[in-house]
Amino acid sequence: MKKKLFLAEPLGFCNGVRLAVQRFEDMRKKYPGELIYVLHELVHNSVVTQSMREKGAIFVNSVEEIPVGAVALFGAHGVTTATEEAAKKRNLRLSNAVCPLVVQLQVKAARFDPDIPLVFFGDKQHPEVQSILDHAVAHDIHVISSKEEIDSLPLMQRAVFLSQTTRNAEVVAAIAKRLAERIPQFDNQAHVCPTVQKHQEAVRLLAQTCDAMLIIGSPHSANGRYLAELAGISTGHARLVENAQQLKPEYFDDIETLGLGTATSTPDSVIKDVIDWIHAHGFETVQ
């Protein structure tokens, strides 16, 4: 008898990633044959990055590395105002594919009362977090990356709270609850991306009923890593793989039911390859 494969719904790109990849294709059409300088990785997925390189993308870590007047693209995570200014000075032929949801958070952070401390849950090194915090006007900003770090925050009478869009919604809610217990005037303005929440919810449900979970995503995709953690909590048996080449038959030896989810930066071509591999190794998809 065939083993069973259950697919999370949704799978694949979120709107922000789809928009960024589409912008790259639009720029190729607009400037045929020209190199396109992309600030950081446009999408946190190695397959997408490699494909863009083959189509003429040059990835750089700062605007200063981009030649004056060149064609350039900023990605979904947004950039700091200093980067925007530097881009203007270089007279770049620029397209900015920042996700509308990240823009919303930048605007929010810029409108809070500057005298109210801002507590931000996220990874300080992540470009999205840097771009949002750069727009924040609060004089007093505290970035925490775990629930445990709440204990080391100074005493505050009031604070507003924001989080990185791709964080685990349950963890964000738990942190907000603990902060509300500690801070008398606490304003929770955190907003986990709805698409990320849908991915998380689908994986959480599948993980409750499947023997094992497989998450397709790059190890440097934050939301892919969180999905793998979430899946592992229920099944105790979850793997994060980047592509079909990383799969090994022995992973699935004692598995009768397998759930599959993806990061929001995983392209359809990779999902198809992985599903084909799984089908070729004794599973059938159950709708």
Ligand code: SF4
């Ligand atoms: S995960 Fe959500 S916030 Fe991040 S780029 Fe995609 S749609 Fe935008």
